[in-house]
Amino acid sequence: MPDISKRGIAMPSSPIRKLAPLSGNAKSQGVKVYHLNIGQPDLPSPKKALDAVRSITRTTLEYSPSEGYQSLREALSRYYSRLGIDIPQQEIIVTTGGSEAILFAFLACLDPGDEIIMVEPCYANYISMAVAAGIKVKTVVSRIEDSFALPSPDEFEKAITPATTAILLCNPSNPGGTLYTKDELYQLRDIVKKHQLFLFSDEVYREFVYSNEPFLSALSLGIEQNVVLIDSVSKRYSECGIRIGALISRNPQVRAAVMKFAQARLSPPLLGQIAAEASIDGTEAYSRECFNEYKARRDFFIEHLNKIPGVFSPKPEGAFYTIASLPVDDAEDFCRWCLTSFRDNMETIMMAPAAGFYCTPGLGRNQVRLAYVLNVKDLGRCIELLAKALEEYNSINR
Amino acid sequence: MPDISKRGIAMPSSPIRKLAPLSGNAKSQGVKVYHLNIGQPDLPSPKKALDAVRSITRTTLEYSPSEGYQSLREALSRYYSRLGIDIPQQEIIVTTGGSEAILFAFLACLDPGDEIIMVEPCYANYISMAVAAGIKVKTVVSRIEDSFALPSPDEFEKAITPATTAILLCNPSNPGGTLYTKDELYQLRDIVKKHQLFLFSDEVYREFVYSNEPFLSALSLGIEQNVVLIDSVSKRYSECGIRIGALISRNPQVRAAVMKFAQARLSPPLLGQIAAEASIDGTEAYSRECFNEYKARRDFFIEHLNKIPGVFSPKPEGAFYTIASLPVDDAEDFCRWCLTSFRDNMETIMMAPAAGFYCTPGLGRNQVRLAYVLNVKDLGRCIELLAKALEEYNSINR
Numbered sequence: 001m002p003d004i005s006k007r008g009i010a011m012p013s014s015p016i017r018k019l020a021p022l023s024g025n026a027k028s029q030g031v032k033v034y035h036l037n038i039g040q041p042d043l044p045s046p047k048k049a050l051d052a053v054r055s056i057t058r059t060t061l062e063y064s065p066s067e068g069y070q071s072l073r074e075a076l077s078r079y080y081s082r083l084g085i086d087i088p089q090q091e092i093i094v095t096t097g098g099s100e101a102i103l104f105a106f107l108a109c110l111d112p113g114d115e116i117i118m119v120e121p122c123y124a125n126y127i128s129m130a131v132a133a134g135i136k137v138k139t140v141v142s143r144i145e146d147s148f149a150l151p152s153p154d155e156f157e158k159a160i161t162p163a164t165t166a167i168l169l170c171n172p173s174n175p176g177g178t179l180y181t182k183d184e185l186y187q188l189r190d191i192v193k194k195h196q197l198f199l200f201s202d203e204v205y206r207e208f209v210y211s212n213e214p215f216l217s218a219l220s221l222g223i224e225q226n227v228v229l230i231d232s233v234s235k236r237y238s239e240c241g242i243r244i245g246a247l248i249s250r251n252p253q254v255r256a257a258v259m260k261f262a263q264a265r266l267s268p269p270l271l272g273q274i275a276a277e278a279s280i281d282g283t284e285a286y287s288r289e290c291f292n293e294y295k296a297r298r299d300f301f302i303e304h305l306n307k308i309p310g311v312f313s314p315k316p317e318g319a320f321y322t323i324a325s326l327p328v329d330d331a332e333d334f335c336r337w338c339l340t341s342f343r344d345n346m347e348t349i350m351m352a353p354a355a356g357f358y359c360t361p362g363l364g365r366n367q368v369r370l371a372y373v374l375n376v377k378d379l380g381r382c383i384e385l386l387a388k389a390l391e392e393y394n395s396i397n398r
Numbered sequence: 399m400p401d402i403s404k405r406g407i408a409m410p411s412s413p414i415r416k417l418a419p420l421s422g423n424a425k426s427q428g429v430k431v432y433h434l435n436i437g438q439p440d441l442p443s444p445k446k447a448l449d450a451v452r453s454i455t456r457t458t459l460e461y462s463p464s465e466g467y468q469s470l471r472e473a474l475s476r477y478y479s480r481l482g483i484d485i486p487q488q489e490i491i492v493t494t495g496g497s498e499a500i501l502f503a504f505l506a507c508l509d510p511g512d513e514i515i516m517v518e519p520c521y522a523n524y525i526s527m528a529v530a531a532g533i534k535v536k537t538v539v540s541r542i543e544d545s546f547a548l549p550s551p552d553e554f555e556k557a558i559t560p561a562t563t564a565i566l567l568c569n570p571s572n573p574g575g576t577l578y579t580k581d582e583l584y585q586l587r588d589i590v591k592k593h594q595l596f597l598f599s600d601e602v603y604r605e606f607v608y609s610n611e612p613f614l615s616a617l618s619l620g621i622e623q624n625v626v627l628i629d630s631v632s633k634r635y636s637e638c639g640i641r642i643g644a645l646i647s648r649n650p651q652v653r654a655a656v657m658k659f660a661q662a663r664l665s666p667p668l669l670g671q672i673a674a675e676a677s678i679d680g681t682e683a684y685s686r687e688c689f690n691e692y693k694a695r696r697d698f699f700i701e702h703l704n705k706i707p708g709v710f711s712p713k714p715e716g717a718f719y720t721i722a723s724l725p726v727d728d729a730e731d732f733c734r735w736c737l738t739s740f741r742d743n744m745e746t747i748m749m750a751p752a753a754g755f756y757c758t759p760g761l762g763r764n765q766v767r768l769a770y771v772l773n774v775k776d777l778g779r780c781i782e783l784l785a786k787a788l789e790e791y792n793s794i795n796r
Contacts, residue, residue: 001594001623001624001649001651002507002563002564002594002595002596002623002624003651004506004507004651004652004655005505005506005507005508005509005512005563005655006509007505007509007510008505008506008507008651008652008655008656008658008659009655011505011655011658011659011662012658013658013661014464014658014661014662016661017464017661018661020463038461040460040461041458041460042458043458044457044458045457045458045459049459050454050457050459053451053452053454053669054451054452054453054454055452056448056451056452058448059442059443059448060439060440060441060442060443060636061443061447061448061636061637061638061639061640061673062438062439062636062638062639063436063438063638063639064639065418066412066415096494096641096663096667097663097664099662099663099664100663103663107403107405107406107409107530108402108403108406109400109402109403109406110403111403111404111405112405112510112532114403125661125662125663125664128658128659128661128662129662132505132659132662134510134532165400166400196399196400197400198400225399225400226399226400238458238459238460239459240459240460240461240664240665241459241460241461241462241665241667241668241669242459242667242668242669243494243641243664243665243666243667243668251399253399253401253402253406254402254406257402257403257406257407257409258406260406260409260410260411260412260526261406261409261526261530263411263412263414263415263416263523263526264409264412264497264523264526264527264530265494265495265497265498265501265523266495266497266523266638266641267638267639267641268641269494269639269640269641269667269669269670270639270640270641270670271451271639271640271667271669271670271673272667272668272669272670275459275669
């Protein structure tokens, strides 16, 4: 039997999805599993999007252009314009989810062995995509006790080597929920300029900012040739399944290279583009409702999470995740145990062990990432389940 | 300004799509362009698929499992069973088109620098995906004068080095239209076994076999642990745009590695899966009609193509492409000229220069790849346009 590749072995399992077989087993036993592990909003997608899908008149489900339909790119351009960012449709390449935009950015801007700096904890799939692209991840560490604030410029400088090619930032951040301040972003801009790096800015959560600080896009920092923007309609319109994202760059060399990778996979999903395009204009009321709902969820969830003995979570300023530290030594073991052994009235919770969001071994071992994407009633039940599970787990294990 | 990556520069432009801006210009001048360049069938998708999309009742367009919906995998399993191949749903991973299945196979089975052997001319995006995955392509050459028959075992043996990890075959083949015989496949099997290689078998055109030889799947060769099957609903159901393919392997290590790459991109497209699932069962009459239509197109197109002075095309036994040699020195220049300068009654044709389907520089320079995916009337007009264009081009250039 031939051997699989070293990178196939090195590829990490998704901390968000790797426990899925255990949750599947629990469900097949009739157990209700509350999913705090994945940023899959329970909110409906915009009615306009569903209507657009239901009323397709085309008879052939044909390829679209590799860069996505022009009408979708124009709608995205109008959306950015409403945010005060001028992005012509020619600078937008539609991708198969934000995931593909990340992979394309890595492939087009970094060669195998090149280094990219990420702030850990970071979105776990960044690390996976880096393995797929053969690039090296170096990290600067943000800390739960500092509410995952951006590490100092000194720490970035220390991480930079001659092989450093890019910095990747998620703002507001998944998993920490941090909104980076203007000062932090300006410091980052200076580093990017000084070392002539790429700045990949994943801004898929820009609608979900709960603090009073304004959100600042990386495209507003005056380093436009260095910036590659990663975007997605997944979270904004509760459309994770349609796999529509975008890669945006003012740098024509970057776009030309990305287009070649885009051509190699032919086109982004046709039906998803139809849903996405219908979601962009005239959905302001929908977006406001979603925002209010998430803010209420955050306020409720974080307050009650911090009331569980031994649990600590900073108050996230954006996105819809938090990283919480738990009174356990090994959060992954606890997460597994919740799925295999803990039942309260035939219900349990699924969480993502946070260690998979860190690169430095040992960091985040007692932490979990929680997505507050359920309604307040369900979140209340999750708090109850978590409190009970911790008590039972610790009574067995001590 | 930071530099893009070396692989971003090395990445080839798709020969199928790189002339798209020229065809866009022609269209904006009111010129009708007949597309022979791309395997985008004009046939309708199955009505059942369109109905399924139009009648979705879900209100949230949520993530699907990374391996695809179980119901879709079960439908695929039934489909293979009807073909006489026993593939349980657990051995099927749904991918974002066949394209992603190819990329996943490369990433999971080969490391950067590892070598893969392809038969050239080959589907151009194989070469692009190899650049994306950082693997080395070595080729054995099939020849137009031999109707692109499989090169001899000796030629494969000569191409094998200690770095060789896999062989990739497309059967029936794009672009040559070759159906590989039982003897040829058994010879290939012996080589795969002897050197313990992976055999990636792209069988997306298995429905389109026009000769009397039976189609033999790589999974029927008795080397199941070595085989990775690449599949797609794109061509079978005229659903190229929905981006639903599959990677199938009996090798649990391969599946485990592929699943990690699949998790990193979260999930295949939700809406496409709905369309694909609805297409699989109870569409036998649809498939028969499509087959008869393509067979009629092939018979008509190849006969008339060979009547144009100086043009030669072997008779393809499968798929819906052919490679034709033209009485020109530089087919790419001729293809460009057709889009920029040739007009007959405000109409022209777009073809894919075949050089982009070869790896060895210089091969295929006077050849084009033609997809006979238009109706017979339009194909007749294409023949007329090609004959006139060749005459005019050669009268100017000689």
